[in-house]
Amino acid sequence: MTVLQTKQLTKKFGSFTALDGVDIQVNQGEVYGFIGPNGAGKSTTIRILLGMMKATQGEAEIFGKDAWRKAVDIHRDIAYVPGDLNLWPNLTGGEVIDLFGKLRGNMNQEKREKLLRRFDLDPEKKCRTYSKGNRQKVALVSAFATDADLYILDEPTSGLDPLMECIFQESVLEAKQEGKSILLSSHILSEVEQLCDRVGIIRDGKMIETGTLQELRHLTRTSIYLETKQPVPALAEQGGVHNLEIKEDGVSFQIDTEYMDSLFQYVSGFGIVKLESAPPTLEDLFMRHYEGTSEGGPS
Amino acid sequence: MAEKRFNNTLPLLGMICRQERLQLPLWLAGLAGFTLIVAISFTNLYTNERELQEIAQSMINPAVTALVGPGYGIDNYTYGAMMAHQMLGMTALITGIMNILLITRHTRANEEDGRLEMIRSLPTGRLSNIGAAMLTAVIINLLLAVVIGFGLYTLQIESMEWEGSLLYGAALGAIGLFFAAVTGLLAQLSESARGVTGFSIGILLLAYAVRAIGDVSNETLSWLSPFGWVLGTEAYVNNYWWPIAVTLGTAVIVTVFAFYLNAIRDLEAGFVPSKPGRKHASFLLHHPFGLAFRLQRTGIIAWGAAMLMFGAMYGSVLGETESFFEEIDMLQEFIQPEAGYSITEQFLTMLMAVMAMASTIPGVMAMMRLKAEEKKERSENLLSLAVSRNKLMGSYALLALLHGFIMLSLAGLGMGLAGNAVMEESLSVWGFYEAAVVYLPAMWIMIGMALFFIGLSPAFAGVTWAYLLYSFIVVYLGGLFQFPDWVTNLTPFGHIPQLPVEDFKLAAAAGLTGIAIILAAAGFISYNRRDIEG
Ligand SMILES: Nc1ncnc2c1ncn2[C@@H]1O[C@H](COP(=O)(O)OP(=O)(O)OP(=O)(O)O)[C@@H](O)[C@H]1O
């Protein structure tokens, strides 16, 4: 079942096109990773989905309801965590969490206490005195303490320490086990790798790739380290081979996934002694997609 | 309503009330206390019919009319008529400021700081936040109206009967709501909280100025200003209620328009599109002073234009005053005539004091900007570079001094040029200018005080505003009430010689300047010692 969907979503700020025909679909019970370089349009998409901005064109729906017109109804069943949260300086973290819970109307007191302990957050401090990471925890505790159906998280872990990052990931997986859906925008690739079932990549306001991590990996190269009895002639000239380097006892290079088969048939004739293959890292994948971002964006 | 635009407004209202649990009660107590104390002191100052009539005569002239508004019921100048004449306009002005600050805090400031984003992600309607802010304004203005209305009545002062007292309170509540609505509207147009406050106060002062000009020269003009409306209630004299209805009606219309704009716009957007700026920093931005100037450039230009106009306006009133006194030759209590100087010139000194204090506002604001920068963690950015604290604070102090000086000069020149043009026997323009700049030492003390508190602890810097407000009340009302000397002596503005009626006193000027220097030095020293807050 589709929980969240945009169709040909377009947003213009004056003459600048921030979003250009964005299609996203998040299904029930899945964690959808929404990634892309800075200024690609992730936060803009999310703000339209939250009914805070009006799309210039296209549709944005959550639970099958229009994101702009039915914002209030939708918001009863979602929880949002922004990347940078400013709070009321003279209220305590506990007060803010309760306020959010009261407004959403579905806060779970038990979960609240549990999460406060887990995230090690002191709810009695005034927001003015919280550190950046602690401010972020206020939003996270408030979000995961609600029984929402959809969590929209926009760089939710910026400023968290690695221990807290772990606890965040646990909380997301727990929510997923309960059948909740999650839209996660993040620059932390390990987080995306750990959590996301599917990933969408946006650049310059356009979706350039969508799929499971498995599928996306096919689009990229595998790193190979190879030692053979006899040196392999003309290796660099073989199709799909990149970045060839001669090492002490062997060679290392990268190979496009679709040329894997033909290359190994070719090298097997030279007596393979040692073969190490490393799957493409997410970094590789993203680097390839992020590169070529024009500086000023599209227009 | 399908979109549920006002969903969850009440919890947000509760939230605002929680945050305001200290500030608003203080405002309320201040405004109500001030009004009641003045009402009581009137009965002590003027004990019989004859004294009342004397003061009535002294109050009816263009200069006073421009300052406080037209008097009604002059032939039977009761305590009530006196209250409505002398106090209502000014109290309305302060009520307006309270509302402007309140609404900005809970609309655009909230939005600019990103808090509204979180609130809007909850099941709150698009208009719930502004709705809650406006409801707060309704509550506080209603309270103000009731407390002042009942309060004045319970004083049981002769002539301050039931209906007039309630109307007096209602007039304040109505003008408060009017400016709450105007601020709500501007919060939709301007993208920064600073802009909202600035423009709203600008409109407030403009409305007051329109009323002043209208009351002196053309009554129809006064009816364009909300201050004209609330003074037109003629409380305690004729008790007209319809101007209250007009004010409230307009407030409702403006509010509806603000709501409409709020509902159709994007979060954190305004209606003035931002255009791309420069690629490189101009030469100005090569020094912290340049940055301080650049940040406040728009404000300096706007204040400059306003002060020039303000000066010119009062200058032209002087002409009216002169011809007025040529017609009626009567001795005044309001301003004790001094040998050799015309009554008009004595009014001039009073207007000059008011303008000097008005010019002090932008000067102190320029200094206070340092505090705002620190609070938003932007001072850190500079201090982490090769910028010393002295250099940073010095840049803001210099800008504040220059800013104040320029504003005072413009006000003095505006008044001089206009006054010189309309008066028959007038000072030279230079004479006007001197009468203005003689206030510089007092202004320096105010800026020095702001600097002192910013150095000590930004949390207390607001005391400077309270002190300026105190000075304003003392000087403004000093002519009416014979305050004990120490009350006047507590404000630096009370020590400034009133040119041209009095002679320049070097000792006073030097003393005040000395105090300003000491305050500043203490400020610099403690700024170097304390933690930079975030
Ligand atoms: N209110 C606005 N007015 C004009 N341009 C805007 C506005 N908001 C966003 N933009 C532009 O739209 C583009 C997309 O911004 P957005 O905030 O969605 O990026 P993002 O993908 O979230 O980036 P990041 O990873 O840095 O958070 C940027 O080029 C940004 O400058």
Ligand SMILES: [Mg+2]
């Ligand atoms: Mg973003």
